[in-house]
Every structure is written in C-alpha cells, then in structure tokens.
Amino acid sequence: MHVLILGAAGMVGRKFAESLAAAPLGDxxxxxxxxxxxxxxxxxxxxxxxxxxxxxxxxxxxxxxxLAGRPDLVVHxxxxxxxxxxxxxxxxxRVNLDGTRALFDAIRLRHDRDGWTPRVIFASSxxxxxxxxxxxxxxxxxxxxxxxxxxxxxxGELLLADYSRKGFFGGIGLRxxxxxxxxxxxxxxxxxxxSGIIREPLVGQxxxxxxxDDTRHWMTSPRSAVGFLRHAATLELSRLGTRPNLSMPxxxxxxxxxxxxxEVVAGNRATxxxxxxxxxxxxxIVAGWARAFDASRALSLGFTxxxxxxxxxxxxxxxxxxxxxx
Amino acid sequence: MHVLILGAAGMVGRKFAESLAAAPLGDxxxxxxxxxxxxxxxxxxxxxxxxxxxxxxxxxxxxxxxLAGRPDLVVHxxxxxxxxxxxxxxxxxRVNLDGTRALFDAIRLRHDRDGWTPRVIFASSxxxxxxxxxxxxxxxxxxxxxxxxxxxxxxGELLLADYSRKGFFGGIGLRxxxxxxxxxxxxxxxxxxxSGIIREPLVGQxxxxxxxDDTRHWMTSPRSAVGFLRHAATLELSRLGTRPNLSMPxxxxxxxxxxxxxEVVAGNRATxxxxxxxxxxxxxIVAGWARAFDASRALSLGFTxxxxxxxxxxxxxxxxxxxxxx
Numbered sequence: 001m002h003v004l005i006l007g008a009a010g011m012v013g014r015k016f017a018e019s020l021a022a023a024p025l026g027d028x029x030x031x032x033x034x035x036x037x038x039x040x041x042x043x044x045x046x047x048x049x050x051x052x053x054x055x056x057x058x059x060x061x062x063x064x065x066x067l068a069g070r071p072d073l074v075v076h077x078x079x080x081x082x083x084x085x086x087x088x089x090x091x092x093x094r095v096n097l098d099g100t101r102a103l104f105d106a107i108r109l110r111h112d113r114d115g116w117t118p119r120v121i122f123a124s125s126x127x128x129x130x131x132x133x134x135x136x137x138x139x140x141x142x143x144x145x146x147x148x149x150x151x152x153x154x155x156g157e158l159l160l161a162d163y164s165r166k167g168f169f170g171g172i173g174l175r176x177x178x179x180x181x182x183x184x185x186x187x188x189x190x191x192x193x194x195s196g197i198i199r200e201p202l203v204g205q206x207x208x209x210x211x212x213d214d215t216r217h218w219m220t221s222p223r224s225a226v227g228f229l230r231h232a233a234t235l236e237l238s239r240l241g242t243r244p245n246l247s248m249p250x251x252x253x254x255x256x257x258x259x260x261x262x263e264v265v266a267g268n269r270a271t272x273x274x275x276x277x278x279x280x281x282x283x284x285i286v287a288g289w290a291r292a293f294d295a296s297r298a299l300s301l302g303f304t305x306x307x308x309x310x311x312x313x314x315x316x317x318x319x320x321x322x323x324x325x326x
Numbered sequence: 327m328h329v330l331i332l333g334a335a336g337m338v339g340r341k342f343a344e345s346l347a348a349a350p351l352g353d354x355x356x357x358x359x360x361x362x363x364x365x366x367x368x369x370x371x372x373x374x375x376x377x378x379x380x381x382x383x384x385x386x387x388x389x390x391x392x393l394a395g396r397p398d399l400v401v402h403x404x405x406x407x408x409x410x411x412x413x414x415x416x417x418x419x420r421v422n423l424d425g426t427r428a429l430f431d432a433i434r435l436r437h438d439r440d441g442w443t444p445r446v447i448f449a450s451s452x453x454x455x456x457x458x459x460x461x462x463x464x465x466x467x468x469x470x471x472x473x474x475x476x477x478x479x480x481x482g483e484l485l486l487a488d489y490s491r492k493g494f495f496g497g498i499g500l501r502x503x504x505x506x507x508x509x510x511x512x513x514x515x516x517x518x519x520x521s522g523i524i525r526e527p528l529v530g531q532x533x534x535x536x537x538x539d540d541t542r543h544w545m546t547s548p549r550s551a552v553g554f555l556r557h558a559a560t561l562e563l564s565r566l567g568t569r570p571n572l573s574m575p576x577x578x579x580x581x582x583x584x585x586x587x588x589e590v591v592a593g594n595r596a597t598x599x600x601x602x603x604x605x606x607x608x609x610x611i612v613a614g615w616a617r618a619f620d621a622s623r624a625l626s627l628g629f630t631x632x633x634x635x636x637x638x639x640x641x642x643x644x645x646x647x648x649x650x651x652x
Contacts, residue, residue: 132568143468144487162471243457
C-alpha cells in the first residue's frame with residue numbers, strides 16, 4: 001500500500017507514519033510519501049520506500065506534484081491551526097480551504113483522466129461546532145463554527161462529501177477530539193493545559209491550570225487518534241451512506257477527573273505539582289468548546305477510544321515515557 | 327439607500343428591484359445597482375439613479391468593480407442553478423463558491439481600508455439539506471446536502487457567518503423555499519411542475535404532473551420571497567446571535583392540496599387541464615427534497631409567508647394576471 005500523508009511533520013502524522021512502519025496496512029510493500037510545509041522525517045528504522053517533501057499545497061501545481069505517485073491512500077492532516085487561522089484570516093483560508101480544494105481537485109482531474117480513485121481521509125475537528133449547543137452534541141446537530149478554523153474544516157467536510165458522492169475518490173472525514181496527553185514541550189495553545197497538567201507532573205515538573213476544576217472537555221489519546229486513521233484506512237466506505245464525515249469517539253472528562261486519575265496513577269507527589277492560576281481569558285475560550293459528542297455512528301462502525309482517563313494517562317506513560325513514571 | 331443586487335436579471339432579483347422602486351426602504355433617495363451575467367433591466371418607470379452591469383463576479387477585479395459605489399446594502403442572489411451546478415462541476419464551484427468568496431473578500435478588503443460595513447443578504451436554499459432528514463427539518467439540523475449546488479450554498483452560508491462574526495459586514499443568509507407560482511414559461515427544472523400545474527391551467531393551458539398527488543413540498547410565492555428580502559434589509563442584525571443563516575417560512579403542501587386550492591379559486595375547468603404523466607426520474611429527484619422546515623427563528627424575527635395555498639394562487643393572479651382568471 002502506498003500512503004501519502006499531508007501534514008506528516010505534525011504529531012499525529014508522524015505517529016501514524018511510525019504506526020504504519022511498525023504494522024503496515026493492506027496489501028503489498030508499504031510505501032510512504034510524507035509531505036508537510038517543512039520536510040518530514042521518515043520513521044526511524046523503516047526500511048521500505050519513503051519519500052519526504054516540503055510543499056505548500058495551495059501553491060499552483062504542488063497538489064499535482066505530491067499525487068504523482070498515485071497513492072492508494074491520501075491522509076490529509078495538513079492545516080493552519082485554530083489560533084493562527086483566527087489571527088491571519090488570509091493564511092487560514094489559503095491553507096485550510098484552498099489547499100484542501102487544490103488537493104481534492106487534483107485528485108478529481110486525475111480521476112477523470114485515468115480512473116484513479118484513491119481513498120482520502122480528511123482530518124476535521126471538534127471545532128466544527130460553536131455557538132449554542134447542548135451538553136452532548138447529537139450526530140444530527142447543525143455545524144455553526146465560531147472560528148475561521150472551524151469554518152474551514154466544515155467547508156473541507158462539505159467538499160469531501162460532494163466529491164465522494166460524485167465518485168472522484170472514496171472520502172472519509174474524521175472530527176478529531178482534542179488530543180491528550182500531547183507529547184513534547186508546553187505550548188501556548190489555549191487547550192495546552194489539558195495535556196500540561198498531566199505531562200509535566202509525570203516528569204516531576206510544575207504545570208499551570210488556568211481554568212476551574214469543573215471544566216469539562218472532549219479528549220482522546222494520540223494512540224487513539226492513530227487508531228482512528230488506521231481504522232478509516234480499511235473501513236468499508238459504503239457503510240458511511242450519505243454522510244462520510246464522522247464525529248470520533250472520545251472521553252468527556254472534567255479537569256477534576258483528570259487530576260483524580262493522575263493521583264491514582266502517579267500519586268500525590270504528581271498532583272501537588274499542579275498550580276491553580278486562573279486565567280479568565282483562557283477560561284472564556286474553553287467555555288465555548290464542545291464538552292461531548294454523540295459518537296454512536298463512529299462507534300457502530302468500529303472506531304474505538306479510551307473509556308477512562310486513567311487509560312489515557314497509561315497510554316502516554318507507555319508510548320512516551322518507556323512505561324515509567326519518574 | 328444605495329442597493330446593489332447581484333443576480334438582478336433573475337426573477338426574484340427583478341421583482342425585488344421593482345418592489346424597491348415602488349416602495350423604497352431606508353433613508354434618502356433610492357439608488358439601484360443591478361448586476362448579472364447578462365445586463366439587467368431597470369424597473370419600468372423608476373426615475374431614480376439606476377446603473378445596470380453585465381459582470382462575471384468570479385473574474386479577477388470584477389467584485390471590486392461592482393462594489394465601487396459603496397452600496398449600503400448588497401443582495402447576493404447570483405448563482406448557477408442546481409441542475410447546471412450538478413452537470414458542470416467546475417462552473418458551479420467557480421460561480422457559486424468563488425464568485426461569492428470574491429464578493430465577500432472584496433467587501434472585507436474595502437472594510438479593512440476605510441471601515442465601510444454594508445449589510446449583505448445572501449440567498450441560500452432549501453437544497454442545503456439532503457440525505458436523511460425528518461418530515462419537518464428542525465432549526466438545529468445538520469446540513470448534509472446531496473448536490474453540488476447545495477454544497478456551495480452551505481459554503482456560502484459558512485463564509486457569510488465567519489465574515490459577519492469578524493465584523494467585515496453585517497450578513498444575513500436566507501434559505502429560500504421553492505418559489506411557486508413562478509411566472510413565465512414552463513422550464514425543464516425538476517421542480518417546474520409545482521408551478522406549472524397552477525400557472526398553465528389558470529390561463530387555459532394544459533400542464534403535466536409527473537409525480538404522485540401525495541408528493542409534499544415546501545413553497546412560497548414570489549411576493550413572499552421579495553418580502554423576505556425587504557425584511558432582511560432592515561431587520562436589527564444583532565437579533566441573529568451567532569447564526570446569521572435562517573430557514574425562511576413557507577407552506578408545506580401536497581400536490582393534492584395544490585390542486586384542491588386551484589379548484590376553489592378557478593374551478594373544475596382549470597383542474598381538468600392537469601394531465602397525470604408519471605415520470606419516475608423526476609419523482610425520484612423530488613423524493614430527495616425537504617418537505618418542511620421548522621422556521622420558528624425566522625417567524626419570531628418577523629419574516630412572514632402564506633399560510634394557505636389559496637393565498638399563493640391569489641398572489642399569482644394579482645401580481646401576474648392583473649387579478650383575472652382567464
């Protein structure tokens with residue numbers, strides 16, 4: 001199977017490529033095409049064919065170039081993130097809408113020429129909802145995003161659905177939950193603390209909690225996110241019916257429940273490192289985010305995620321800390 | 327008030343311009359800028375300033391050109407219709423998505439330069455829904471269109487909402503029902519018979535009915551459609567909250583109810599001119615269309631529509647037949 005990953009330098013893209021290298025999907029030798037705005041790194045130890053490319057998808061001709069090898073599977077994770085798309089409107093639309101459209105159109109034109117019909121997995125987001133919504137967002141709920149990023153993701157979903165309906169490719173869109181515990185350094189994303197209050201204490205460092213303990217959010221592990229992509233790569237697409245975009249399963253937890261799970265796994269010594277430092281600006285942003293989705297369609301199609309926050313912490317310890325809390 | 331109408335050569339655009347000429351809105355002298363792909367005609371007898379332009383909005387620089395007069399109100403009705411957008415994918419996306427985006431971006435850039443913040447009314451459509459939906463489509467129901475036209479209309483709604491949220495203009499999107507009785511000649515649109523079975527018998531001509539009598543659809547008169555635009559032109563926009571796109575009120579009627587109303591208004595002589603000629607292809611298309619929407623948001627904001635099909639027929643007789651059935 002030849003897999004093209006756009007956004008392969010990002011955390012999920014990198015882990016998905018590593019997962020494929022460790023356990024290939026489908027028939028034949030695994031071939032990887034790894035693309036991002038900065039050149040991605042091939043998985044360590046992978047001895048198959050891997051090409052790595054630095055590409056701006058929205059630039060003329062670039063989508064055609066990355067598709068030249070006619071991959072069996074196109075995984076489109078590339079995006080300008082929420083904060084940047086909000087601050088730089090033109091860049092957000094150029095990358096997140098025009099880039100996605102350039103990719104889908106290049107596939108369409110090639111399909112029209114030679115019948116090539118790859119599978120396309122599109123990473124959408126829980127940011128597609130916004131404004132007023134209930135505690136648990138139903139499968140049928142209208143998407144009225146309140147950020148430019150969310151707007152661009154819904155537009156991507158719509159384009160994916162229309163082009164799939166027309167038969168240009170076999171599309172499936174995954175509304176990814178917030179990924180937690182995100183590995184790496186703390187960053188300034190408004191959602192960063194959901195990972196920080198677990199990741200830092202597990203390695204003996206202090207972490208700041210800017211929101212009240214009863215703040216509820218919708219999260220899953222990097223391991224589950226990779227699992228979603230793997231499942232979407234082989235799922236029988238006719239089972240999606242007229243709606244190829246799916247809310248992924250995840251865990252709806254409060255910060256208090258996160259901390260309680262951390263205490264079970266790593267004790268008081270860890271939780272004592274969480275410093276409460278209320279930040280009304282962050283609390284206001286987070287209050288606008290979805291707290292839970294009904295993901296019964298995805299669950300019935302075989303997508304799975306953690307069902308307790310302890311599982312999420314243990315996945316992090318196994319995948320990032322060599323199984324040890326220290 | 328300076329009003330720019332894009333799509334002014336279409337039926338609704340023309341009637342809206344005529345309505346403004348007869349009864350202007352807002353302050354100061356009415357000025358009309360009428361734009362379409364073919365040059366529109368100014369309302370007969372209008373003695374104010376009216377400019378008419380033939381423009382392809384999606385061509386470079388054209389959106390800036392039509393906005394040069396800094397209108398107070400921009401009414402965007404221009405679109406490639408459903409059947410054509412389905413048959414010619416590139417044209418549909420170019421006109422319905424790129425044209426809309428070029429217009430909104432030209433307003434945004436001018437807003438950024440000099441603070442100009444017009445009101446923008448965007449004509450959306452009941453084609454934004456598709457696939458599985460209940461008999462009455464709730465206000466909160468997900469939009470999963472099953473045509474390229476519907477896809478492009480949802481994208482327009484999303485862009486309108488995002489740009490309005492950012493304050494580039496004051497946007498309001500109206501999901502227009504099927505317009506019935508549509509004046510003029512019979513056409514080959516799949517929905518044409520809903521008007522044809524009323525319009526033709528009222529002037530003593532035969533009309534073909536290709537679907538079963540129990541077929542239910544969502545309709546309103548051209549007069550109500552013009553009323554929606556007039557109301558949207560002056561409504562206090564802050565009342566829209568985070569959702570500037572509204573399902574317009576209309577009437578959910580069956581073909582049998584249409585025919586019964588025609589009999590009340592014009593007698594057996596008229597209904598005898600309806601010839602039943604089942605067409606499974608048309609019946610299949612129509613079966614995929616929405617039968618009714620919950621329009622309580624629009625109703626609570628003061629939008630109104632007919633509440634019986636007799637009213638719709640009488641509006642047609644008054645507005646198109648000089649009040650006489652012949």
